[in-house]
Amino acid sequence: MNHVSxxxxxxxxxxxxxxxxxxxxxxxxPRDPETALTExxxxxxxxxxxxxxxxxxxAPWASDDSFARSWGRAIIEQPFAITWKALARAIGKLSxxxxxxxxxxxxxxxxPEQLVRxxxxxxxxxxxxxxxxxxxxxxxxxxxxxALHELPGGSARVRNRDEHGKGANxxxxxxxxxxxxxxxxxxxxxxxxxxxxxxxMLGPSDEEVARRASxxxxxxxxxxxxxxVRPPEAS
Numbered sequence: 001m002n003h004v005s006x007x008x009x010x011x012x013x014x015x016x017x018x019x020x021x022x023x024x025x026x027x028x029x030p031r032d033p034e035t036a037l038t039e040x041x042x043x044x045x046x047x048x049x050x051x052x053x054x055x056x057x058x059a060p061w062a063s064d065d066s067f068a069r070s071w072g073r074a075i076i077e078q079p080f081a082i083t084w085k086a087l088a089r090a091i092g093k094l095s096x097x098x099x100x101x102x103x104x105x106x107x108x109x110x111x112p113e114q115l116v117r118x119x120x121x122x123x124x125x126x127x128x129x130x131x132x133x134x135x136x137x138x139x140x141x142x143x144x145x146x147a148l149h150e151l152p153g154g155s156a157r158v159r160n161r162d163e164h165g166k167g168a169n170x171x172x173x174x175x176x177x178x179x180x181x182x183x184x185x186x187x188x189x190x191x192x193x194x195x196x197x198x199x200x201m202l203g204p205s206d207e208e209v210a211r212r213a214s215x216x217x218x219x220x221x222x223x224x225x226x227x228x229v230r231p232p233e234a235s
């Protein structure tokens with residue numbers, strides 16, 4: 001009977017053992033401010049080169065490096081990420097003008113037209129407050145996570161926001177734009193950095209449940225053979 005007891009104990013241990021595939025937290029560091037500004041300045045320089053080609057007589061200033069740096073700062077200060085695709089589309093929309101657009105006109109043309117509803121934006125801010133207080137960042141949706149990281153100032157700005165008055169309304173509008181942009185332009189590189197739920201809080205996957213059942217069934221057959229009885233029918 002010692003062999004039988006050992007087989008029973010082994011079956012129970014195998015059936016209750018945790019999955020061997022543990023989700024790993026992505027530890028990739030986000031871009032530092034200097035790198036982000038350099039990339040934004042390069043993006044601005046590309047837009048200025050396009051403007052100079054489309055308005056050669058009206059835009060000799062577009063070759064001035066100081067404009068690229070200034071426009072780069074304006075781009076990075078926006079509550080939504082501006083890509084080359086969005087800038088090129090904006091330049092195209094404004095190309096029928098007799099005079100070249102400034103950075104303000106380009107940003108306005110890049111801004112999402114349909115904003116997230118006010119109630120949804122407020123609820124998202126409350127979710128960020130809860131995640132910040134508990135450290136449970138995995139509870140945020142990928143949309144909220146991306147919007148939070150594209151917002152200048154990030155979680156610190158959300159935490160220190162005004163709750164009432166004009167400042168609160170202005171911040172809410174900025175946050176609505178950031179969320180809308182995250183919906184329209186999902187960024188896998190930002191979303192990949194969102195922490196995962198810790199492995200000890202995860203339930204077993206369907207594959208793991210099936211594996212445990214198969215192991216348990218195998219050991220039950222062994223036990224039945226040792227006892228000389230017919231194994232129970234699988235449910």
